[in-house]
Amino acid sequence: MTMRTLIGVMGPGEGATARDVANARELGALIAREGWVLLTGGRAAGVMDAAAQGAKEAGGLTVGILPGPDVRGASRALDIAIPTGLGSARNNVNVLASAAMVACGMGRGTASEVSLALKAGKPVVLLGLSAAGRFFQELGGDRVSTVSSAAGAVKELRKRLAP
Amino acid sequence: MTMRTLIGVMGPGEGATARDVANARELGALIAREGWVLLTGGRAAGVMDAAAQGAKEAGGLTVGILPGPDVRGASRALDIAIPTGLGSARNNVNVLASAAMVACGMGRGTASEVSLALKAGKPVVLLGLSAAGRFFQELGGDRVSTVSSAAGAVKELRKRLAP
Amino acid sequence: MTMRTLIGVMGPGEGATARDVANARELGALIAREGWVLLTGGRAAGVMDAAAQGAKEAGGLTVGILPGPDVRGASRALDIAIPTGLGSARNNVNVLASAAMVACGMGRGTASEVSLALKAGKPVVLLGLSAAGRFFQELGGDRVSTVSSAAGAVKELRKRLAP
Amino acid sequence: MTMRTLIGVMGPGEGATARDVANARELGALIAREGWVLLTGGRAAGVMDAAAQGAKEAGGLTVGILPGPDVRGASRALDIAIPTGLGSARNNVNVLASAAMVACGMGRGTASEVSLALKAGKPVVLLGLSAAGRFFQELGGDRVSTVSSAAGAVKELRKRLAP
Numbered sequence A, B, C, D: 001m002t003m004r005t006l007i008g009v010m011g012p013g014e015g016a017t018a019r020d021v022a023n024a025r026e027l028g029a030l031i032a033r034e035g036w037v038l039l040t041g042g043r044a045a046g047v048m049d050a051a052a053q054g055a056k057e058a059g060g061l062t063v064g065i066l067p068g069p070d071v072r073g074a075s076r077a078l079d080i081a082i083p084t085g086l087g088s089a090r091n092n093v094n095v096l097a098s099a100a101m102v103a104c105g106m107g108r109g110t111a112s113e114v115s116l117a118l119k120a121g122k123p124v125v126l127l128g129l130s131a132a133g134r135f136f137q138e139l140g141g142d143r144v145s146t147v148s149s150a151a152g153a154v155k156e157l158r159k160r161l162a163p
Helices: A018-033 A046-057 A087-097 A108-119 A130-143 A150-161 B018-033 B046-057 B087-097 B108-119 B130-143 B150-161 C018-033 C046-057 C087-097 C108-119 C130-143 C150-161 D018-033 D046-057 D087-097 D108-119 D130-143 D150-161
Strands: A006-010 A037-040 A062-066 A080-083 A100-104 A124-127 A144-147 B006-010 B037-040 B062-066 B080-083 B100-104 B124-127 B144-147 C006-010 C037-040 C062-066 C080-083 C100-104 C124-127 C144-147 D006-010 D037-040 D062-066 D080-083 D100-104 D124-127 D144-147
Touching: A006 A018, A006 A046, A006 A087, A006 A108, A018 A037, A018 A046, A018 A100, A018 A150, A037 A046, A037 A087, A046 A062, A062 A087, A062 D080, A080 D062, A080 D087, A087 A108, A087 B087, A087 B108, A087 D080, A100 A108, A100 A150, A108 A124, A108 A130, A108 B087, A108 B108, A108 B130, A124 A130, A124 A150, A130 A144, A130 B108, A130 B130, A144 A150, B006 B018, B006 B046, B006 B087, B006 B108, B018 B037, B018 B046, B018 B100, B018 B150, B037 B046, B037 B087, B046 B062, B062 B087, B062 C080, B080 C062, B080 C087, B087 B108, B087 C080, B100 B108, B100 B150, B108 B124, B108 B130, B124 B130, B124 B150, B130 B144, B144 B150, C006 C018, C006 C046, C006 C087, C006 C108, C018 C037, C018 C046, C018 C100, C018 C150, C037 C046, C037 C087, C046 C062, C062 C087, C087 C108, C087 D087, C087 D108, C100 C108, C100 C150, C108 C124, C108 C130, C108 D087, C108 D108, C108 D130, C124 C130, C124 C150, C130 C144, C130 D108, C130 D130, C144 C150, D006 D018, D006 D046, D006 D087, D006 D108, D018 D037, D018 D046, D018 D100, D018 D150, D037 D046, D037 D087, D046 D062, D062 D087, D087 D108, D100 D108, D100 D150, D108 D124, D108 D130, D124 D130, D124 D150, D130 D144, D144 D150
Parallel strands: A006 A037, A006 A100, A037 A062, A062 A080, A100 A124, A124 A144, B006 B037, B006 B100, B037 B062, B062 B080, B100 B124, B124 B144, C006 C037, C006 C100, C037 C062, C062 C080, C100 C124, C124 C144, D006 D037, D006 D100, D037 D062, D062 D080, D100 D124, D124 D144
Antiparallel strands: none
C-alpha cells in the first residue's frame, strides 16, 4: 500500500495578505517535512503558490487541482497539476482529496472550501482567523480548530490524523 | 427570447428549523407570483422541499438540481429534476444557474453556496440570519443584503434584478 | 407528483449537417407534442438550437445544460438555461438528467454523451447513424436502437419509456 | 519548473480481458521508465489496477482520479488518490489532466474518455483495438493512432509529446 496522505492548504489567491503568504510558505515546508503531500488549488497566486513553494523547498511533493481546462496560470512549484475544467466546482474535489484542510487566510473561495470540508466531515484547521473562526466553529463544532501559527496547525493536523 | 429568470432558494435540508421552513414556503409562493422560476437543491427535505411546495401551490415552475445520479429523494413538488451525480460539486451549478440567491436558514451546504455565489458575483439575500449575516457581509460587501421576511427578500430581489 | 419526463437530444453544434438540423427540429416538435420536456446541451448551434426551436414552435418546454459559467451563447429557444461552468463534464449531467437520449448526428461531444448514457444504463436512440450505430450497438447491446426518421425515434422512445 | 508529464491509461475495469490487463501492466512499467507519471481512473479493477501495478513495480509515480467521494475501492498501487465525488463526470478530469491518453481495451467509460480526449484536442493511442479504431479514427482524424503493443504505444506517445 503506497497511498500518501494529502493535506489541503487553502487560502486567497490575489487577495492574500503578506502574513497569509508567510504562513502558507512555512506551512508548506512543515507539511513536506511530515512526509505528507501538499494539495492546493494550484494557481500561481497567493496562498496556493506560497504553500507549494514552501513544500518544494523542503523536498516535498506538490499537487494542484486547477479550475481551468489546462495548466495555464499554474504555480511553477507543482509536481502534479490536475486541470479540471470545473471552475469553482473543483473546490469540492480539493476537499474530498484532502485528508484534512488548513485555511490560511479567508476569501470567498476559501469560505466555500471550509464549508464543503465541514459538510464532508473533514477536519479543518483555521490559521490566524479569529472572526471567521467564530462563524465556522458554530457551523462545524468539534471538527474545527483555530490556531495562530503554522507549527500550531501541523501539531493539530498530527492529532486529527492519528490512527 | 423565452428565457426565464431563475431564483435560487438555498437552506438546510434535515437541519431546517420550523421558521426556516415557513419562510421557504412563503418565499416559494412569492417567487412564483413574480413570474420567476424557483431553483433549489431539489431534495425532499427542509427548505428545498418547502420552497418547491410553496411555488407549486402558487402555480409556479420549479427546478431542482440534485446531488445524486438519479431522482431518488427528489421533492415531489419539482417540475424539472436535474440529477447531476456531482455530489456537493453541484452546489456551484445551483449558484451559476441562479440570477440571484436567497439563503433561508444556514447549514454547511448553504454556507458553501453563499460563498460560491459571492465568488461568482451573484446577489445574495440572507433571510433571518443575523450571525451568519455579519460574516458574509464582511466577505461579500455590497452584494449581500439581510432581510427579516420573505416579502422583504422578494423586494430586495426585485431591486437587485432591475435592468 | 408533478415531475416531467425529460428527453435529451444530442448532436453536433457547429459541425451539424443540414440533415441533422432538419431531423433535430422535427424531433424537438414531436417531443413537445408527446408532452415531454426537451433537454439539450443548450448552445445556439446546430442540433441543440434546432431541437429547441422545434420544441418551442410546438408549444413545448425546453431546458439547456450549458458548459460555460453563464448564459452567453445559449440558444434563444430555451425556457430554462442551466449554466454549469463544468465544461465537457456537463455532458454527464445531460445524460443523468435525461430519461432517454436521441443522438441526431455524430461528433466528439455526442460520442461521449452516447457512451456515458450507455454507462448510466439509459436507452439511446441513434437517428440516421449507420457507421456509428455499429460501434455503439456493439458497446451498448439492447439499449441502443437505430432509426432513420424523427417519427421513428419518437416511436422508439415511447416503447422504451413505457411503464 | 518541476511539473511532471502525466500519461492517462484508460480501459475497462471489471470487463477487461486478460490481454487488456497484460498490456496495461507492461504499459504502466514503460511509462514509468520514460519518467512520466501514470494517471488512471484509480479503481482496483482491470486496466486501471494493472497499469498502476506495472508503474509502481518499475519505480514510477501513480495518480488515480476516482469517481467516488472517498478512497474506497481505490487501487493499492496508487501514490496519489484523488476522490472527486463526480461519478462519470470525472472522466473529463482524467482527460484534461493527461498530456496524452492510451486506451487499452474498450468499454462504455473508455469510449467516453476517448471521445472527450478528442474533443479536448489530446493525442489518443488505441492499443489493440481494430473495430473501435475505425470509429474513433473517423471521429478524431490525425489525433488518433492505433498500435498493437505497449512498446508501440510508448513510441507513439514519445513522438506525439516531442516539443
